[in-house]
Amino acid sequence: MAENRHKSLGLSDDEVLDMFRTMLLARKIDERMWLLNRAGKIPFVISCQGQEAAQVGASYALDRQKDYALPYYRDMGVVLAFGMTAKDLMLSGFAKAEDPNSGGRQMPGHFGQKKNRIVTGSSPVTTQVPHAVGIALAGKMENKDFVSFVTFGEGSSNQGDFHEGANFAGVHKLPVIFMVENNKYAISVPVSKQLACEKVSDRAIGYGMPGHTVDGNDPLAVYEVVKEAAERGRSGKGPTLIEAVSYRLTPHSSDDDDRTYRERGEVDEAKKKDSILTFAQYLREQGVLTEDKEEELNKELDQIVNEATDYAENAVYAEAESALNFVYEE
């Protein structure tokens, strides 16, 4: 039998099973959204597929009762872990009034839900990074011990806001965890044309913080480094940069055709390392995921996704004139 890695990280069987459940739920919602898009029912999808392990592994290492999450558009795994529901996500996919992210104002993937400390995001990439730093600064000023967790793509790590935000957090030793989800592409542009250094984590030294590169297909590896970063942040030692390397298994979005810029063979290779498969395999080897449990889990999650889809499809849109609301405080 393979080595039990989760016990030594302090994770119980139930906890790792719950991690897997969240990863699988994210995958199933995402797959359903593609079907709905291809059926002409929702105009747009942007995927988490291939990044669930990093998203969920990281989130479970945080205190999801008090830490702040500033996710980017692929982070379905993060927002599910922080308390958003399948129904919430489907409402956003269908742009319905009840969507807690934006009431149908923003495209799917633009997460935000104050009650779960998921901070509202926009489309221009990396703007959330200084916000995460500001939230950490506010926490420090008020002597709180939460950390602020922000994610973005490796292409987006070229934006000034990453560098300005990271430096600010480094100078003021703020409890921020910067996690780059390196999926090897920024739309069509490969990482070799994005970075002048070898790894995104090499950039950490410039901002006075540790930088780690981890296998983003391994939720336990990501859990471990994020846990350490969170402890570092909470104890006043400052920020950490983490690069979780995986692969984008889908086209960039429902409007992209990735056959125009990457080989099928490369995608097929990456699919072998898909964390939904490899983590399930690990859990089977550990006896945590039995055949019965797996069947039960699949059934349960399919039902959740079906119900969320039906609910969201039948929900109402916001009134047209409500477009005028909430420009300023009312």
Place this chain on the structure above:
Amino acid sequence: MAVISYIQAVTQALKEEMQRDEKVFVLGEDVGKRGGVFRATDGLYEEFGEARVLDTPLAESAIAGVGIGAAMYGLRPVAEMQFADFIMPAVNQIISEAAKTRYRSNNDWSVPMTIRAPYGGGVHGALYHSQSVEAVFANQPGLKIVMPSTPYDVKGLLKASIRDNDPVLFFEHKRAYRLIKGEVPDEDYTLPIGKADIKREGTDITVITYGLCVHFALQAAEKLAEEGIDAHILDLRTVYPLDKEAIIEAAAKTGKVLLVTEDNKEGGIISEVSAIISENCLFDLDAPVKRLAGPDIPSMPYAPTMEKYFMMNPDKVEKAMRDLAEF
């Protein structure tokens, strides 16, 4: 009532708001020990300490973006841009983020932040220390833009901006800092954002302007009064969103309107004021609406000849007012 300078009004407002509310803090370049390059935050570091008077790294997008994060959390940051000209690296944060946070989250999140910046020319500041940048932001619903002309308005409006639950850009004319003095009440007060103010009652012509140009118009009006021309002067105070009612009323009052700004002419605040008047006041007007503004060149040059050519002054305003009165 004490007589204080325009910049003292800024400092007093900051200090009193920081005393009143622990959630208020200041961040920017050189705002701490140095007290700001114009000394607007003078004494705050000593009174409130370095955590609440925060010297940031030299990076404007981070100043705005970190402020937005702190504001979304629930603090009330007052960010200083050292010069309005250097707000440009922060435009994405201000327009894509601060302005749209409440709207895009369907009222779930908000950004109660004030961004202060010294603007304006006539100080040998050349291209990049003289600009008026309000027009860049004045078609961005979600933002409010305040540009006061007197110490009384500065203090009351800066306090109101800090207490406001939406992002406010607060532009202070840097030449007014020490040039303009005025009476300010001793007790706490605020003034309403979004309300223009009549600075002089008159019956012959109407001048609508804001910022330092209000003083140029007032000086010109005194001279013209000796010639029997009685000017009505409306100070916009908030340039976005505009006080449409006050603009319509002031235009209709005399039927002859001169709009003055030291910004470039095309596409600025006064162009919008002109549009409001033309939509609403057709039958009240006795002359075409006139605009007096800087030339449409990128910015104010350094050499005194060219700077003077660009910069607004009381003589230019007086001439334009007289021409309009004689129309």
